[in-house]
Amino acid sequence: MQFKFIEGGVAAAEGFTASGVLNKIKASRTTFDTALIFSDALCNAAGVFTQNRVKAECVKFTKNQIADGKAQAVIMNSGNANACTGAQGYENARKEADAVASRLKIDAGNVLVCSTGVIGQQLPVEKILNGLDESVAKLSKTGNVEARQAIMTTDTKYKEVALETEIGGKNVRMGTMAKGSGMIHINLGTMLSVVTTDCAISAEMLEKALKKSVAGTYNCVSVDGDTSTNDTLLILANGMAGNAEIVSEGAEFDAFCEALDTLNTQMAKKIAADGEGATRLVTCNVVGADNVENARGLAKAVICSNLVKAAFFGADANWGRILDAMGYSGFFFTPEKTSVSFLSREGAKRYFDDGDVNGGKENSIKVFDHGVPLNFDEEKAKKILLEEAVEILVELEDGSAKGTAWGCDLTYDYVKINGDYRT
Amino acid sequence: MQFKFIEGGVAAAEGFTASGVLNKIKASRTTFDTALIFSDALCNAAGVFTQNRVKAECVKFTKNQIADGKAQAVIMNSGNANACTGAQGYENARKEADAVASRLKIDAGNVLVCSTGVIGQQLPVEKILNGLDESVAKLSKTGNVEARQAIMTTDTKYKEVALETEIGGKNVRMGTMAKGSGMIHINLGTMLSVVTTDCAISAEMLEKALKKSVAGTYNCVSVDGDTSTNDTLLILANGMAGNAEIVSEGAEFDAFCEALDTLNTQMAKKIAADGEGATRLVTCNVVGADNVENARGLAKAVICSNLVKAAFFGADANWGRILDAMGYSGFFFTPEKTSVSFLSREGAKRYFDDGDVNGGKENSIKVFDHGVPLNFDEEKAKKILLEEAVEILVELEDGSAKGTAWGCDLTYDYVKINGDYRT
Structure with missing residues (x-):
């Protein structure tokens, strides 16, 4: 179009x-x-x-x-x-x-x-x-x-x-x-x-x-x-x-x-x-799922997890929480054929007026490969995760369906906006 | 027994x-x-x-x-x-x-x-x-x-x-x-x-x-x-x-x-x-449900809601979030026949070694009655909600089944424990 x-x-x-x-x-x-x-x-x-x-x-x-x-x-x-x-x-x-x-x-x-x-x-x-x-x-x-x-x-x-x-x-x-x-x-x-x-x-x-x-x-x-x-x-x-x-x-x-x-x-x-208190946009892309329902269901489970959201606030490459969320989602995938990477563009802004997230060079790091944890460069991962717009890429080998879900991190400010009337 | x-x-x-x-x-x-x-x-x-x-x-x-x-x-x-x-x-x-x-x-x-x-x-x-x-x-x-x-x-x-x-x-x-x-x-x-x-x-x-x-x-x-x-x-x-x-x-x-x-x-x-970062135990009791599955499902939805949890951190009698959580839970109830109260015992401790929550006089306040918001004493509500063990009582008129769920508040410390590696 x-x-x-x-x-x-x-x-x-x-x-x-x-x-x-x-x-x-x-x-x-x-x-x-x-x-x-x-x-x-x-x-x-x-x-x-x-x-x-x-x-x-x-x-x-x-x-x-x-x-x-x-x-x-x-x-x-x-x-x-x-x-x-x-x-x-x-x-x-x-x-x-x-x-x-x-x-x-x-x-x-x-x-x-x-x-x-x-x-x-x-x-x-x-x-x-x-x-x-x-x-x-x-x-x-x-x-x-x-x-x-x-x-x-x-x-x-x-x-x-x-x-x-x-x-x-x-x-x-x-x-x-x-x-x-x-x-x-x-x-x-x-x-x-x-x-x-x-x-x-x-x-x-x-x-x-x-x-x-x-x-x-x-x-x-x-x-x-x-x-x-x-x-x-x-x-x-x-x-x-x-x-x-x-x-x-x-x-x-x-x-x-x-x-x-x-x-x-x-x-x-x-x-x-612009979720309450959010400091970054978190996008989860699931590819290689056996159908769209599973792809979307898995992506949604990841961005809905409080633990994943808190980890993103801390720019922590905690892929275990991502696997955990996918696991309890009830949507099908094969853990042994699952890989997880983090991606971001340098200088990408979570707010964007031109219709998309832009920025400089794209960086990515794979942290989990076909069911096996990788020894990855934690400094590099932190640099990627500190950007304002970050992507979780989940690669499956169960089929060819894709799904995307969007969320944000869980921050002190979310708690403040919704709970703290004492300060 | x-x-x-x-x-x-x-x-x-x-x-x-x-x-x-x-x-x-x-x-x-x-x-x-x-x-x-x-x-x-x-x-x-x-x-x-x-x-x-x-x-x-x-x-x-x-x-x-x-x-x-x-x-x-x-x-x-x-x-x-x-x-x-x-x-x-x-x-x-x-x-x-x-x-x-x-x-x-x-x-x-x-x-x-x-x-x-x-x-x-x-x-x-x-x-x-x-x-x-x-x-x-x-x-x-x-x-x-x-x-x-x-x-x-x-x-x-x-x-x-x-x-x-x-x-x-x-x-x-x-x-x-x-x-x-x-x-x-x-x-x-x-x-x-x-x-x-x-x-x-x-x-x-x-x-x-x-x-x-x-x-x-x-x-x-x-x-x-x-x-x-x-x-x-x-x-x-x-x-x-x-x-x-x-x-x-x-x-x-x-x-x-x-x-x-x-x-x-x-x-x-x-x-x-003792949930991560918790400052209080929140119990939700649902009575008058049409069956146990619905009673438990509704109680769980309430204590799982981040917004309800954040409100409890702030000791805020926000019953709207409770109704909202019940509403999206997918479990049956009749909103027009629903009443909501908050209860606590003076000096109750969220930690207890004798097998139950103890404390002094029980206080309660009804905030929502048969589908209609009540003008309640906000000072009294705050006093009740500031205790360390608080109960949400949801009274339905759909049957005689009961269900209980237990949770805690959502606090800065939950975010800190799980996310903030920057401080």
Whole structure:
């Protein structure tokens, strides 16, 4: 696929605008906390949602709203998750949707609502309603800059990416933003994330593309093993690129999926790299597995292990913990035919704005070869592991399937952010 | 069951002796690192072992040794796990068994071998063999004091308990010791643990009792979600109490199981309380579940959550994270009929030598009632949560099944112990 990364995030695609305002949902907040995304044209839409049995009220509401495959606006807030808030919480989500629809003169059934923040407190919905005139007035093609900020909680960096490609002979744009940080785990929709595109594609194919993409991207990220009550990934396609609507599988659907995978993979990396307290991005690539499920399962087990994560904080080439995690994962591999290496590029940054991890010369060191520990240069290993973006390469000889998972290290700051109210 | 706790640990039962010696398996070690347990009479024996696909060589060896249901001695070392060491590692375990058998003049097929420590380095077996004369010479009824020390790694306290009860009209003694600390997770045999008893019971019933007991004790403990390569729980019964051998289910088997559960529950608590870096023991009791599997599954999910664990470090009454963990666990419950309370006893100690958590007045506070957040006294909650042994009580109305799981908080010291080699 030929494509280029572009500016504009969720407002990059034709017909989409966005805004961010500060409604003081949390009294101490000083940056925007409410994002609005709007499409001039009605969109086909799809979503994936948390698999947690405890679902936030806004998740229940938005699942109902999107069931018809249509949407035109998304309102999102940080500072309050509207979770464990019962009937009143559900009603508050509806109030938001009704008010947004009335201001934008669209059908109330086409407004989606997302929240993130503290669990168990009623959403101060009046604050959001009072700020709505400003939210609507500020909608613009550069409003992505405000919107991406408005959904951040303990995130230290905004997460956004957009690209342009050709589908069906037309220029198609696709953009996304997300919040990540804590309560991030595989087997979720994701945290809050929205993808917008001007590609013409049916709601049915949109949902198919989304589910396919999530399996190898958002569902391969873990920060702390917690699947939140609010995880939501939405995609809105308004068709304004003018391509013939994609209604079945084929070359154009494949191109669409590739574009979507490209965005979601970038976002997965950004979310892992900015995990709460993280000092480095840890990528685990498993190759030579007997099938994709095993490859991904093994990679996920490695990046989910607290012991592996703590070892990476210390830049310790502790391959034993990697083997141990693979061993208890329940996914098949042959220990005697397993090799493990560590790789990094000099100067690679865990944060990257150009769509990938870059840096100087690639260094690698093999530490375990066909089931046998190697005597390796510990100084060299430490140098590799001290980079901000590090890869664990697990080479199996059970087949030809590959899988990748993204995580981060476990640090004092993770404990501080989530536990230490005494200092 | 009438019983009393007694001294003597693994040497408490009639006919059992133990010892500990320092073989410098790890050069820096200053306390004992090799334990030997011996029974005057041949024992019926059973074991449960790690379910990790990567099994230490000593685990593979000992599984083979115990397959006939017989054993008479156990040699255990800390400082080296003999894991990922291939054919040479297996041969080293055999060398140990052969040498022990020769010294003790018993059948080499009746010696079990356990190791714990670093993964991926060959066991310095000569050091253990050179120390064997001393190991055998020191065998005594008070040698449990040395043996329990010899298997400690990052443990800060030894784990040992013994009791005496009456079975089949005879006094029966049962004792145990274990190492815990890190790489502790449910669905394992356990870390290294040995139970000895003078009760007469067939190998078949011994295995049945062990598996039944483990499900509600060792398999309900988690420190960090990692199942190690070396987890082993062994039980040896030499029959010297003189009761009629237990060969089927019935009152005597039930009494045996109750005694075993009592010991294993104590050990589970001790292991959780002494988790790496832990400052408090966290017990989660789930009542009113529709079946035991769900009750235990929910309790385990709560004590395994990094976010719950970090909140307990901060003595933060964050019930949202508890609901969240239950929600993603995959185990059934009805959120709308769920209530959550925190309980503790004033002055309770997470370490306890009398078999249970003791202390002054019990305090409790309900924070979530039938799906609805309560406005609770945060000062009172903090006071309760600052105790060293804290209970989460989850009350469901889905049935009458109960389940308990034990864990600890996630602290700076966990990260330090496992990751920070830079300070």
